[in-house]
Amino acid sequence: MTRKLRTYRDLAGEDRSRIGEQVGAQRRRVEERLRAVRHTVAVMSGKGGVGKSFVSAALATALAEAGEQVGVLDADLHAPTAARMLGVSGGPVEVREQGVLPAIGALGVRVMSTDFLLADGAPLAWREPKHEKFVWRGTLEAGVLREFLGDVMWGALDVLLVDLPPGTERFSALAEFVPSLAGVVVVTIPSDASLRAVQRSLGVARDAGIRVLGIVENMAGYVCGRCGGLAPLFAGDAAQRLAAAAGAPILASIPFDPAAQVAADGGVAAPAGAAAAAFVALRAALLARLEAS
Amino acid sequence: MKFLCVDCDQQMVFEDRHLPGDGTLAVAFRCPSCGRTVALLTNPMETQLVSSLGVIVGGRTVPEQPMELIRTAVEGGREDAFAEVGSAATGSPTWDEGAQRRLGAVPSFVRGMVKRIYTDYAIQHGVAVITTDVMDAARRDLGLEGM
Numbered sequence: 001m002t003r004k005l006r007t008y009r010d011l012a013g014e015d016r017s018r019i020g021e022q023v024g025a026q027r028r029r030v031e032e033r034l035r036a037v038r039h040t041v042a043v044m045s046g047k048g049g050v051g052k053s054f055v056s057a058a059l060a061t062a063l064a065e066a067g068e069q070v071g072v073l074d075a076d077l078h079a080p081t082a083a084r085m086l087g088v089s090g091g092p093v094e095v096r097e098q099g100v101l102p103a104i105g106a107l108g109v110r111v112m113s114t115d116f117l118l119a120d121g122a123p124l125a126w127r128e129p130k131h132e133k134f135v136w137r138g139t140l141e142a143g144v145l146r147e148f149l150g151d152v153m154w155g156a157l158d159v160l161l162v163d164l165p166p167g168t169e170r171f172s173a174l175a176e177f178v179p180s181l182a183g184v185v186v187v188t189i190p191s192d193a194s195l196r197a198v199q200r201s202l203g204v205a206r207d208a209g210i211r212v213l214g215i216v217e218n219m220a221g222y223v224c225g226r227c228g229g230l231a232p233l234f235a236g237d238a239a240q241r242l243a244a245a246a247g248a249p250i251l252a253s254i255p256f257d258p259a260a261q262v263a264a265d266g267g268v269a270a271p272a273g274a275a276a277a278a279f280v281a282l283r284a285a286l287l288a289r290l291e292a293s
Numbered sequence: 294m295k296f297l298c299v300d301c302d303q304q305m306v307f308e309d310r311h312l313p314g315d316g317t318l319a320v321a322f323r324c325p326s327c328g329r330t331v332a333l334l335t336n337p338m339e340t341q342l343v344s345s346l347g348v349i350v351g352g353r354t355v356p357e358q359p360m361e362l363i364r365t366a367v368e369g370g371r372e373d374a375f376a377e378v379g380s381a382a383t384g385s386p387t388w389d390e391g392a393q394r395r396l397g398a399v400p401s402f403v404r405g406m407v408k409r410i411y412t413d414y415a416i417q418h419g420v421a422v423i424t425t426d427v428m429d430a431a432r433r434d435l436g437l438e439g440m
Contacts, residue, residue, distance in 0.1 A: 006302065011295050013304040019294070022348040025357070092376035095405060099359045100375075117363065117374045117402075125368040132338060139345040143362040146347070151359040 030150035030177050033099070037071070037157045039182040039290045041213065042174055044205075047197035048166035051218040052076075052187045054261065055254070056163035057085035057269035059185075059286070062279040064107035065270070068158040068287075071102060073148050074113035075174065076165040077141055078124050083113035087267035090116065099153040106269065112152045114144070142173040149177055159290070166197075168204040175208040182290055183213035185251065188238045190220060195238035202246050213289045214251035215243045216282060223257040223274055230255055230274065251289070252282035294350070296331065298324035305331065310351040310436045316340055320351050354435040355413070358406045370402035377405035386415040391425045410437065 008015075034040060043056045056072055063070045074082040083089060086105030093116050094101040102110035114124055126133060126140055154160060164170050175181055184205050188198045205212055217239035221230040233256055243250045255278065260271035271279060296305040305322035308330060312318055316337030323330045335343075335350075343350055347362040358364070364375065388396065392411075399407050414431040415423050431437060 003299065005299060006297055008295055011297060011304040013295065013306070015295055016307045016352045017294050017348070017350050018352055019343070019346070019348050019350075022353065022357075023346060026347060029357075090371070092373045094378045095359055095375050096378050097359075097409075117367065117370050119369060119371045122369045122371075126366055127368045135338070136341050136345040139342075140362070140366055143345065143347050143366075147360045147363055 026146060026150065027177070030146060031180075033150045033152070033154060034160070034178060034180070037154060037160045039158065040160045040162065040178050040180065041182050041286075041290070042162045042164055042171060042184040042210070043187060044164040044168075044171050044184055044201055045166060045187040045194075045198055046168060046201035047188070047194045050187050050189045050194060050198075051254075051256075052166075053082040053163050054085060054264050054269070055185075055187050055216055055218055055282075056161050057082050057264060058260075058271055058275075058279050059282055060086065060105075060109045060159075060161055061107060061269045062283040063159055063287075064109050066283060066287075069108075069156060071110040071112075071154050071157045071160040072105070073152075073160060073162045074111065074115065075145055075148070075162050075170050077114045077144055077170075078165065080113040080115040082163045083111045083115045084267055085264040085269045086111050087269075088116075089267075090120075093117070096153070099151050102152050102154060106267070110154060110157070112148050138169065141170070142177075145170060145173055146177055149174075168201055171201070171204060172208065175205075175210055181210055182293060183211035185213050185216055185286065186242065186246070186248075187216045187218055188242055189218055190234040190236040190238050192236050192238065195236065195241055198238065198242055199245065202242060206246075211293065212246040212248040213286060213293075214249045215239050215246065216251050217253040219256040220253035221255045223255050223259075225258060228273065249285065249289075251285040252278045254278040254282070294333075296322040296333070298327060298329060300329075301326035303327075307351060312436075318350060349436075351436065354437075355410050358409065361406065364403040364406050367402065370400075372401045374402055375405050377409060385412060386421050386423050388423045389425075392423045392428055395425055395428060407437075410435070 045052050060070045060072045074080045086109050088103040088105045088111050102112045105111045188194045222233040239250050255274045257275045260275045298305050303326045305324050308321040308323045310320045318335045318340045320333045411431055420427050
């Protein structure tokens, strides 16, 4: 005869592990930490190599130039580049009882990145066990994002830009950790290949109920190093088609300027010339969208 | 997670937790009626599945530390990645040679966090000098076998 067993909910005694409560406390920590942040904005693209981190860094710089308090969370955990473009690298991050202080980049931009934590050239790797890591890698990476959001003492910010890696997985985690996410800035280049990849990002944002603040068309032409004129670089109208699909504006079209890229790689994310004007336009358009939300 | 003593139809109570350092976990529960003790033994994969969430099976004995998951789970972190600030307040306990040596064996990536936990334990227990015995007591009381 089968014995009738009492089950979890039948037992009135405490669940000492309180896993659910521990997870809930983590979420509250993120919520409390971001309470002083007016707008948390994701910068994403389904496609790699479109200049997302450059856009994040230069946009942060443009916002800071206008007197905004800005933070950049480099959520590209495996290939962090935004921090160095903002002029900060290495060095210890200060740990206090209440949290970890962000690094301070150019113009006071507050930055957190795995770039500060990993030895030069070292991949983001995890301790034991060595096998079947694919099972929990995503969970661990989401945990790193959660700690960057909740354990960094961001302080009062007007805008916190979250520079996401290619793909959509990290965005989904962000959307869950930050229900108050102000929206997403989607970066594309003009090509059809970019269109197809970035469309998927729009779909994920839509499914998560997150507002698309606008499209940034990066590498929209090439700034000639000799005459300063603008020459075509990629064929295609991805930005226009994505904007139409999302019902959102093109916030800016940014020309590719090799000098700006060299400067950014050297830790100066404020471009000159035509690209600089584009980032001023991007800043104005983004702030208008945020204020309208 | 709860444990039921089926014979007594009583919920068992938490008794002890061990993290032997090989990725496994052992948690003992005792029946308050008959005194029978059982242990939950998890393999490294099962342990990791839960710890990846940044939670502690058996409950927290110390508050979650800043970037705790990163500092305990990341491998190959920069030696000088973290600098603890504000843990050497006036009246903080000192560390004897043996305790310093043992602390020095902790990977630098997580050492500051471990030091803070032991220091807080010593302060809470009125300990002026942290020795290896104090560290053992803290590990036992706080379930810090992994540290």
